[in-house]
Amino acid sequence: MKNWSRRQFGAIAGAAAQVRSAAGQTATEILDVYPGAWRVRFGRPEPLTPVSTRKYRPAETALRAAGTLKVPFPLDSITGMRTKRGMAVTIPLEPNELIYGLGLQFRSFMQRGLKKKLRVNADPEVDSGDSHAPVPFYVTTRGYGVLIDTARYATVYLGNKPKKGTARRSSEGATQSATSANALPAAYGRFRVGEPSEVIVEAPIADGIDVYVFAGPAMRDAVARYNLFSGGGVMPPRWGLGFWYRCFGQFDQKQVLATGTELRASRIPCDVLGLEPGWQTHAYSCSYVWSDKFPNPSGMLKQLRGSNYRVNLWEHAFVHPTSPIHKPLMPLSGDYEVWDGLVPDFLLPEARRVFAEFHEKEHIAIGADGYKLDECDNSDYTRNWSFPELSQFPSGADGEQMHSLFGLRYQDAIQSAFERRNQRTYGLVRSAQALAAPYPYVLYSDLYNHREFIRGVVNSGFSGLLWCPEVRDAKNAEDLLRRLQTVVFSPLAMVNAWYIQNPPWKQVDRESNNKGQFDPDWAKLEAQCRELIAWRMKLLPYFHAAFAKYRETGLPPFRALVMDWPGEAAVWTNDDQYMAGDSLMVAPVVAGQHEREVYLPSGTAWFDFWTNEKHEGGRKIRVAPPVERIPVFVRGNTLLPLAEGGLHANDGASWRVVVRAYGDAPAAANLVEQDEETLDPALTRVELTWAAGAAQGSVKRTGPAQRRRYDVIGWERVGSPQ
Ligand code: GAL
Numbered sequence: 001m002k003n004w005s006r007r008q009f010g011a012i013a014g015a016a017a018q019v020r021s022a023a024g025q026t027a028t029e030i031l032d033v034y035p036g037a038w039r040v041r042f043g044r045p046e047p048l049t050p051v052s053t054r055k056y057r058p059a060e061t062a063l064r065a066a067g068t069l070k071v072p073f074p075l076d077s078i079t080g081m082r083t084k085r086g087m088a089v090t091i092p093l094e095p096n097e098l099i100y101g102l103g104l105q106f107r108s109f110m111q112r113g114l115k116k117k118l119r120v121n122a123d124p125e126v127d128s129g130d131s132h133a134p135v136p137f138y139v140t141t142r143g144y145g146v147l148i149d150t151a152r153y154a155t156v157y158l159g160n161k162p163k164k165g166t167a168r169r170s171s172e173g174a175t176q177s178a179t180s181a182n183a184l185p186a187a188y189g190r191f192r193v194g195e196p197s198e199v200i201v202e203a204p205i206a207d208g209i210d211v212y213v214f215a216g217p218a219m220r221d222a223v224a225r226y227n228l229f230s231g232g233g234v235m236p237p238r239w240g241l242g243f244w245y246r247c248f249g250q251f252d253q254k255q256v257l258a259t260g261t262e263l264r265a266s267r268i269p270c271d272v273l274g275l276e277p278g279w280q281t282h283a284y285s286c287s288y289v290w291s292d293k294f295p296n297p298s299g300m301l302k303q304l305r306g307s308n309y310r311v312n313l314w315e316h317a318f319v320h321p322t323s324p325i326h327k328p329l330m331p332l333s334g335d336y337e338v339w340d341g342l343v344p345d346f347l348l349p350e351a352r353r354v355f356a357e358f359h360e361k362e363h364i365a366i367g368a369d370g371y372k373l374d375e376c377d378n379s380d381y382t383r384n385w386s387f388p389e390l391s392q393f394p395s396g397a398d399g400e401q402m403h404s405l406f407g408l409r410y411q412d413a414i415q416s417a418f419e420r421r422n423q424r425t426y427g428l429v430r431s432a433q434a435l436a437a438p439y440p441y442v443l444y445s446d447l448y449n450h451r452e453f454i455r456g457v458v459n460s461g462f463s464g465l466l467w468c469p470e471v472r473d474a475k476n477a478e479d480l481l482r483r484l485q486t487v488v489f490s491p492l493a494m495v496n497a498w499y500i501q502n503p504p505w506k507q508v509d510r511e512s513n514n515k516g517q518f519d520p521d522w523a524k525l526e527a528q529c530r531e532l533i534a535w536r537m538k539l540l541p542y543f544h545a546a547f548a549k550y551r552e553t554g555l556p557p558f559r560a561l562v563m564d565w566p567g568e569a570a571v572w573t574n575d576d577q578y579m580a581g582d583s584l585m586v587a588p589v590v591a592g593q594h595e596r597e598v599y600l601p602s603g604t605a606w607f608d609f610w611t612n613e614k615h616e617g618g619r620k621i622r623v624a625p626p627v628e629r630i631p632v633f634v635r636g637n638t639l640l641p642l643a644e645g646g647l648h649a650n651d652g653a654s655w656r657v658v659v660r661a662y663g664d665a666p667a668a669a670n671l672v673e674q675d676e677e678t679l680d681p682a683l684t685r686v687e688l689t690w691a692a693g694a695a696q697g698s699v700k701r702t703g704p705a706q707r708r709r710y711d712v713i714g715w716e717r718v719g720s721p722q
Contacts, residue, residue, distance in 0.1 A: 028040055029041040030075050033212070034064065034066075035063065035066040035067060035069050036069035036221075036225050037063065037212060037213070037214050037215070039210050040080075040211045040212075040213065041209075041211075043206075045206065046150070046206050047396065048347065048397050049150055049151055049210070050149055050151060050405065050433055051212075051435070052149075053151075053347060053405055053408075053409065055412045055415065058228065058229045059228040059231055059232035063225070069215040069217075071215065072143060072144035072222075073142070073144070077092050078091050078211055080208075080209065080211075082207060085204060086205050087209045089200070089202075089203075089209060089211055090198045090200050092198050093140075093196065093199055095196055096194055097112070097193075098110055098112055098572055099138050099140050099159075099199070100140070100462045101137055101138035101145075101459075101462035102129065102137070102156065102462075103465065104133040104134070104135075104443055104456055104460050104467060105131060106124070106131070106445075106459075107126070107452065107455070108127050109455060109573060110572060110575075111158050112191055112193055113188070113191025113192065113193065114158050114159075114191075115129070115156070115157050115158065115160075116129030116155070116156045116158070117129040117130065117153060118136055118155070118156065119131075119134060119380070119403075120377050120378050120431055121377055121378045121381055122379060122381065123382050123447050130380065130381070132407075132431050132432075132445055133407070133431055133436070133460075135432075135433055135436070136148040136156070136434060137434055139223055139226075141219060143215075143216030143217050143218050143219050143221070144214060144215055144216055144222050145214040145225070146199070146211060146213055146214075147212040147214070147226060147229075148210075148211055149209065149210040149211070149434070150209055151397075151433075152203040152204050152205060152401070152404070153400055154203045155202045156199065156201050157199065159193070159197045160198070160200060161192070161195070162198070182194070184572060184573065205400075214226045214229065219562070219563055219566050220555065220559070220564060220566075223461070223464075223555075224553055224554035224555045224556075226464065227437040227554030227555075228554040229435075230438060230464050231437060232437065232551050233464075233549075233551045233557070234466075234547065234550065234551065235547055237425070237676050238540065238544055238674075239272065239310050239369075239426075239648070240370075240425075240440070240492070242269065243271055244270070244271065244272040245259070245273055245274065245497065245503075246273075246274030246276060246372075246494065246496040246497055247259050247273060247274060247276065247497060248499070248501045249277050249278050249498045251276075251293075251501075253294045253295060253296065253300050256273065256275065257303065260304055260307055267647065268526075268529070268530050269530075269534060269536065269537045269647045269648060270309065270648065271308070272311070272369070272370075273310075273312070274311075274312040274314065274494075274496070274498075275314060276498040278291065279313060280315070281322065282322055282323075285319060285342075286315050286317075286320055288315060288323055288324075288358060289322070289323065298367060301366055301367030308650045308651070311367065311368050312370045312371060312372055313368050313370070313372070314371075314498075315371060315373065315374065316373065316375035316376060317410050318339055318342065319333070319341045320340065321341075324358065325355060325358045326341075329344050330342065332344060332348050332350055332354065332394060333345055333394075334387055334393045335393075336387040336388055336391045338375075338385060339385065343391070345394050345402075346405075346409035346412065347393065352409070352412060355413045356414065356417040357417070359417045364421055364423070370440075371414055371427045371428075373407070373410055373411065373414065373427065373441065374430050375430060376429065377403075377407065378403045386403070387402070389403070407433065408431075408432055408435070408436060410429070411429055411439050411441050419679065423678070424677070424678070426442075426492075428468065432465060434464075437550075442492040443460070443465060443466065443468065450483055453469035453483075453486060454486055454575075454590070456469060457486070457491075458558075458559075458560045458575050458577075459575070461563065461578070462556075462563070464556070466492065466558070467490070467491065468487070468491060468494055469486050469487050469490050470487060470492075470494045471487050471496065471504065472497070472498075473499075473504055473509065473513065474508040474591075475508070477525050478592075478627050479508070479591035480505065480525065481525075481529070481628060482588070483591075484529055484533070485589070486630070488532055488536045489539075489580050489584070489588070491558055493533070501513060501514050501516070502514075505529045506522045508525075528627075534645050537645045537651075537653075538642045538644070538645055539584075539642065539643075541642075541643050541655075541657055542581055542642070543580070544672060545641075545669070546580070546581035548672040548683055549582075557581055560574070560575070560578055560579075561578065561579065561599070561601060562574065563579075568602060574599055576588065577598065582635070583638040583669075584609065584634060585606065586630065586632050587623070587631040588631075589631065594624060595624035596622070596631070597622055598623055598633070599619075600615055600621060602618030603617055604636045605636035605719070606633040607636065608631075608633060608634075610629050610632070614636075634662050634718075636663040637662065637664070637665050637667050638660075638663065639661055639666045639668065639669040639689075639690060640660045640661075640662065640669070641658075641659050641688065642658055642660060643656065643657055644656045644657075655709050655710055655711060656711050657710055657712050657713065658716060659712060659716070660715075660716045661715060661716065661717050661718060662719055663718075663719055666690045666697075668688060670685050670686065670687055671686035671688065672684065672685055673686065673705050674705075684702065684703025685701070685702050686699060686712070687699070688712070690715075696715040697712075699712045
């Protein structure tokens, strides 16, 4: 701590320093919360914020392991101002400092120069900041992150210029950005990235606000530290990383069982079957009660588990009058209805308890493995079905705060049911906000632009989010394959057939699909899809290990290239390539795009995943992938474990692994085993190494697991003279 000056922050961990800011501005209190994490407080923050209502505690041990870290810029250069409009905070920006994050943003990547209103919303079709999961957290190429702890719809101005002579504290002395505006594409000229500027955050209504600053030193360290502060990344059950198929919304019990049988018969790998609205007696709003179409839910769930399927149930949080929990939730809900249903106040422990207990008893105890938590965002772009901002909740929240926090507190309610049963889950949710990293929930949307879905994978990694670029119907076979390729290399690989009765490979067109008119060539398309989905199974051990790293270090398993190569101009605006784990770089292709440019970052060689062709890093190449291949490149000196395959995560073939060794000096890699049935966090590691000059690699197993799961059955050398 010796290189920290008293003027910059409280020198003793946990101690606060009072700093008076420039005239007219609120006093600040600067608190050193963890190594490399500081809180700057202005005025009196609101009682309901993402941090104050959090379920998960920070991952203390991992945070403290960072030791001493330098403050990234003088914290008293952040200013706060109370105005009639609420609270405003300004954070200085250095010339050439590039900004990323702000949650699940579909329509922009590098954020400097833009204005974003962080409003929770379904299906935003403009680049306004509205999002299923807007997150008031950003990182910059100067290697730090900033979290504005608010449940208000904050507006973030990322580079407006105050009038000359307006007093502002400078952030001089801060680390310089490695970037230079000159190297940005010309279109960025209007953002005046090369000039000093500031980020302004305006939070309506609030009298005070907390700003958290996370040190790097590199941008990806700042993201990881933020994720550790959130509680660490999620570690899903292995089955969650297999393939998912959501059945047609109106299917009954027999049809769901038949879907399971058909997928196995056609040898399409599948771990999770999803049930859409039709399983409930009433779905808009929800009863959470099995409908007559499912006369024996527990028998069905048992039978499916017997065939190694997990079952995920669709629902949303609005409680129909016929639901048995309607009455107990009446006093624990807001003053407006949605689809005639109650809006539970999930900020109240009692509301969460009532909701969770019913779910536990009626679904989880009889074998349901998870949920898709729908409709928990808002409806400014979708015809105003949700509750108004002026709503009032017994916890004291208004509708605006509730919208911001609803997705996460809804997940809290459901999580408590799984935690009581000591059971792992992995599911879907349509809204999240700050501190989401520890949640086993992946975001999705009713939007369907493939290019934006790819940007979703790239952007979500800056903000502790996971995103599923789900596949539904398609324009043609090529579109289906291209979409499926992206989903195979994403946090949750799913076909969501909720509005098509037959698998999309039988007929991509929605209308014809529902008439049962199959494409004459469907068997060929099915075979192509089968092969792609099989790759997901082969990569399952690798992805699972990437998530273990997420949990322990906070490093997101899916992330933009700029996170790993912030100094390379070619990746500052690259929003259509991403890292999947530490060794694979994915460059998806959308239908109609017959070739594309791929940037191969420097400092390493890259091997084509499909052909093993070797490329030097630090340059662009053009690729023209055949329709059944997504461009994927393996970083040089990698040990890449690939499973034999298998139809599900419990299949022996998904545990038998061949390790591909790329380059002359492959770095060690891990496989991880965990107790899949309970929440026991202990990991058994299977360490893979390849000593220089050795004829093959070696395997070392460490950890508590009694039963050996992974079996390394072979080694393959790629790109080496031997
Ligand atoms: C939507 C959801 C879809 C599907 C549908 C069923 O809100 O995004 O994926 O579940 O509801 O009604």
